[in-house]
Amino acid sequence: MRRAPLLLLLLPILQGTPPRDDGQWTMPGKNYAATRYSGLAQITTRNAPRLRAVWSFSTGVLGGHEGQPLVVGSTMYVVTPFPDVLYAFDLTREGYPLKWKYRPEVNPTALGIACCDAINRGAVYADGKIIYNLLDGHTVAVDAVSGRELWKTQIADMGQGETTPMAPFVAGNRVIVGPSGGEFGIYGWVKGLDVATGKILWTAHNMGPDSLMLARPGRGRYTGDANIGVSSWEGDSWRRGGAPVWGWISYDPQLDLIYFGTGNPGPYNTEQRPGENKWTNSVLARRPRDGTLVWAYQFTPHDSWDFDANAEMILVDLMVGGRMRKVLVHFDKNGFAYTLDRVTGELLVAEPFANVTWAKGINKRTGMPIVDTTKTTGASRGNVQGICPSLEGGKSPASPAAYSPRTGLFYTATNNLCMNFEAAPVTRIPGTPYIGATTPYVAGPGGYMGEFIAWDAARGRKVWGIKEQFPVWSGSVVTAGDVVFFGTLDGWFKAADAKTGRVLWKFKVGSGVVGAPISYRGPNGKQYIAVYAGIGGDWFLLSGDVRSDDPADVRPPADFAPDLARHTSQGGMVWIFGL
């Protein structure tokens, strides 16, 4: 008897009945598993066409509005891009007036250290505190009731090119934080802070000696060679090798492991860092209590294309080869969607979800990509043409996916962009960019630049897609009403049938969407959807002519997307929709 191909045996298994949704949204990905699934079901595929805007609020800030609001009890919390204002809205009163706003002191020098706009990816609620990062390298905890600052800790060093726009994560009594700076030659790390005091309790680097990586080769499940964080680099290049932690973190309380991705090695010119450059572009599993590295897997060894692995790791249970596996699902910038055993780090599935030319596939036995060496870049290799995806990623890590246990599908924004890549030698000057490449983009095959897709992570295939003229850069939320929400760069916020991909409703929110929608239950018992408008992030750099606030900064349109500014300019709005 022929054995059925492995992939056909990967069937999503519903994890029993999910606990009743409490109607709140207290952490970036909704829950520890980062599914961005709301159990609320008042909004359905039938009534979604009747959705209407019930409230909006200008944040007064124009930077890219990434991330998501929080709803804790009857209060909504919104963190703006730099200067990182925290608003607390009273959802019990008409017009949702502010309870308070917190105006931290933030060093504007950060504007020149943040690689890609002065964004912030949001806050987390824990222990009565709203905890978030300021762009200039500080984590703050603010009393959720009074708005009073409880602690403020410097975690990063701007002089070394570190800034901190990521959303902190809380596991147990640890606040987990990391820096941006893959374009500044940082020495990447994560830190564990005490929730109560903000004190830094541990620092774990992503490369370098085992003692600094908090790795113990040969013990437990960690299979890395001794000091592989040094030996997989040339000389001391690991000291400025990047590996930022600017994406999302998830947590399995049973296994007591946090999961996060690391970013690109620096510089982009590969010839300045021979070796596999571990653990850049990797997923790391660590103990939240003390930071111990339990396992690691590298998606793109010796990265030639800026394929950061900072995208979310979504934790679900799947039937694999007839056996129930605890897995994590990850949509990488490199264009492959990975399903890994989250206990061991074993690779189970890796299939392209976007147009990919840099690799022919992933060797499931070795876990290594089968690289098309004609697409390998480096200063001596000239201008390498036709690399797909572009370094914006098949999907941006800034655009977190959602998973519905009802449909068994993942929902994610994708980009259909390709690039040429011309690397050049570059010198590290601390506090200045450390890049070394020019990488113009072009639309991928088909001429459209983005698509919002539903993905079957068990079989590794796309189920449906909604094509968009521009790259899709928003996060998503999927609900128990089988409605999935996402936004577009040209400023539409859309609801689609989670089973079929049919667009049910759309609304023009005033500026391009790069944030992630949430769903919550208001004090009146009704289900609402909230999302930010406010184009930015990479699109602040790439769009060219979408800024109008500075008379001394006038730019031509992006050559690959010259029409974008016809549909959007910068803006910063919080929108709430309901029936």
Next chain:
Amino acid sequence: MLAALAACGRSDSGVSGGIPASIRYPDHVAAGGAQPPAGEITNPLASDSANVADGSKIFSSMNCDGCHGGGALGWVGPSLVDGRWRYGGTDGALFQSIFYGRPRGMPAYGGILSPGAIWKIVSYIRAQPVPVTVPTESFK
């Protein structure tokens, strides 16, 4: 003779001992119409192709393009080729922006670049053509 050379050096570069003099910002409104005491410093280098080419190389090698973009078209930092200036576009203002940095993210390069190298960057920036049709963008 030595004193004359030193004086000449100051007037040519506007820089004494590597530290630039305070300069006048002609676009600032002077309270009461009274300009504060300040000097003018002008680029002592010829705006020839060699200095511009050197400035272009320094613009890249010192990672200026990492923020201002290739061709200085604007990236996370503002465009330097649109003919518009946040902090003034005179020789002296450009020199000061590079030497001392600016508060919204511009690092100070005066500690690692010689005044001569900074003037070459100024030569490069000022040699870029300014588009004449910037104010209106039409869509087809």
